Amino acid sequence: MTEYVVLLPGDESQWERTSQADKEAMYAIHREFAQALEERGHKVTGGSELANSREAKVLRTDADGNHTITDGPYAETVEQLTGFYIVQSDDLDDLLDVCKILGRGEGAIEVRAAAGGSAS
């Protein structure tokens, strides 16, 4: 089995404006995704929803070994990582197919192999 990281980038400000009912609908999509993975022979070994990127801290180390710590994510992009899954799978095409379930709620889904494997 190859291990894949499924990254869920999204527009966090939009999520913060989402009603509780719509958030529940999104969580239901995630439960359906998890169930489909299990039924189709993929194994979820980890995953989480992340706190808003404003709560991130970034530690930078320069060539001389000096550290600086700043608030916020490392990349100032509109889409920020909002959650992730770690999935073991023998069938990337089918994994991508199951990820389309998430696509009903998530704008973009990046699937990348853990080092040593290949996602293409």
Place this chain on the structure above:
Amino acid sequence: MRFLVLMAEEDHFDRWEAASEEQQQAFFDGLAAFTAAVRERGEVVLGGAIDRPERAVTLRGGTATDGPYAETVEQVGGFYVVDLPSHDVAVDAARLLPVPAVEVRPILEV
């Protein structure tokens, strides 16, 4: 509390392949120092290196394209999930990681 630790670097993958065995060993020593520091106060839940961003597949609206979701100069090459008493403790442990940029973000318990 659990935290996601993202290790990001410019040209990480090319640098890694060009690195000498000694440089690669020094990198692994740094990772080992980090995990040892985490285990003194908590737990390493998960960790791994990920493949080159150009080998990622991104789905948007059901359409699959090659490449990562964000075309940033720095790309994530590896990550950890750690369980530690506080954000400050997690950032402090991250000082031991041998990469130029580390993002430490709380994980939501849902």
